[in-house]
Amino acid sequence: MKKSPFEENRSLETAIAIYEQRIKDAQAIYQKHKENFLERNCPICSSTLKINQEDFHQTYKIVKCRACGSVYVNPVPNSEAIEDYYKNCQCNRMLAELTRSRSKKFNVDDRVRTISTIIEKSEKQELKILEVGCSSGLFLQGLQDYLSNHFPQIKLSVCGIDLDQDAISKSVDNRLNLRCCSAVNLKTTESEIGTYDLVLHYELIEHLLDPFQFMMTVKELLKPGGYSVFTTPNALGAENLASGYNSRRLIAHAIFPPMHLNAFSVQNIPLFSYRLGLEIVEISTPGKLDIDMIGKNRDFLTNESFIAIADIEDEIVKTYLQQYTVNCLASSHMQCILRKPL
Numbered sequence: 496m497k498k499s500p501f502e503e504n505r506s507l508e509t510a511i512a513i514y515e516q517r518i519k520d521a522q523a524i525y526q527k528h529k530e531n532f533l534e535r536n537c538p539i540c541s542s543t544l545k546i547n548q549e550d551f552h553q554t555y556k557i558v559k560c561r562a563c564g565s566v567y568v569n570p571v572p573n574s575e576a577i578e579d580y581y582k583n584c585q586c587n588r589m590l591a592e593l594t595r596s597r598s599k600k601f602n603v604d605d606r607v608r609t610i611s612t613i614i615e616k617s618e619k620q621e622l623k624i625l626e627v628g629c630s631s632g633l634f635l636q637g638l639q640d641y642l643s644n645h646f647p648q649i650k651l652s653v654c655g656i657d658l659d660q661d662a663i664s665k666s667v668d669n670r671l672n673l674r675c676c677s678a679v680n681l682k683t684t685e686s687e688i689g690t691y692d693l694v695l696h697y698e699l700i701e702h703l704l705d706p707f708q709f710m711m712t713v714k715e716l717l718k719p720g721g722y723s724v725f726t727t728p729n730a731l732g733a734e735n736l737a738s739g740y741n742s743r744r745l746i747a748h749a750i751f752p753p754m755h756l757n758a759f760s761v762q763n764i765p766l767f768s769y770r771l772g773l774e775i776v777e778i779s780t781p782g783k784l785d786i787d788m789i790g791k792n793r794d795f796l797t798n799e800s801f802i803a804i805a806d807i808e809d810e811i812v813k814t815y816l817q818q819y820t821v822n823c824l825a826s827s828h829m830q831c832i833l834r835k836p837l
């Protein structure tokens with residue numbers, strides 16, 4: 496039987512097991528570290544005005560900014576709690592195992608095509624690219640191979656950083672310049688300021704205690720006219736809306752402490768980028784999984800419109816609906832291209 500788009504990535508049983516373990520681990524981290532959680536302002540607009548939302552699984556406090564409408568975790572787990580979660584919690588080992596089994600080969604994906612389109616327009620002869628959160632460099636290796644083949648005239652310099660020393664030591668390609676460094680401590684060295692044409696990070700900023708500070712560092716690293724390209728969940732995307740953060744979800748919701756602490760959306764990225772002093776080149780939601788996942792989560796939905804979507808059986812209608820969701824910028828997977836002004 497043909498696998499659905501979601502099941503090409505993981506089996507339903509594995510997704511449910513990881514989700515359930517994530518909730519248990521999140522609750523354990525909350526109980527252990529809650530006394531040391533930190534109050535913060537809105538990560539998008541910096542306002543102190545907020546209103547309480549429903550707690551996350553009877554533990555973490557979730558608030559909505561009264562100035563810009565963004566939803567975020569507050570107080571937020573401190574770095575020690577976050578480190579404890581990523582180093583010691585079972586759900587992360589389960590996810591690492593799944594990622595290892597999937598990443599044996601590199602497929603040219605939408606991320607590479609996006610970068611390729613940016614490069615085509617730029618007409619550069621030399622390019623310096625940084626990926627933050629590069630793991631063992633599998634994506635960078637694929638990107639380097641693709642760009643070398645398609646733009647042989649361009650001199651490429653490809654670098655990556657990752658928090659995980661073990662992943663860095665297993666670098667898949669010695670042409671890549673990988674080093675161990677956390678996104679939180681991504682301090683620019685004098686020689687790196689203003690030197691990158693592209694800084695890439697995928698599914699990263701939703702995890703950070705201070706995504707604004709991180710993006711200011713990214714801006715500092717970029718050359719004038721350089722691009723920041725990143726992906727993050729779209730909190731107001733169809734599938735995130737269908738399954739709120741307290742409902743079962745097959746992959747992590749945009750709000751999912753201590754992992755996802757900040758919920759970005761098509762609606763709040765313009766304000767975020769305005770504060771950063773970056774220009775918006777493109778915001779898109781090229782997700783493929785919303786309609787499929789809404790169907791798979793049918794028994795946990797409460798909104799009648801989403802239940803009606805979950806009950807659609809016709810594969811062609813489902814494909815059209817997913818495409819419509821993408822066209823309306825309403826899928827749960829978002830890609831942003833921002834540019835440092837010249």
Ligand SMILES: [Zn+2]
Pocket residue numbers: 537538539540541542560561562563564565
């Ligand atoms: Zn705000």
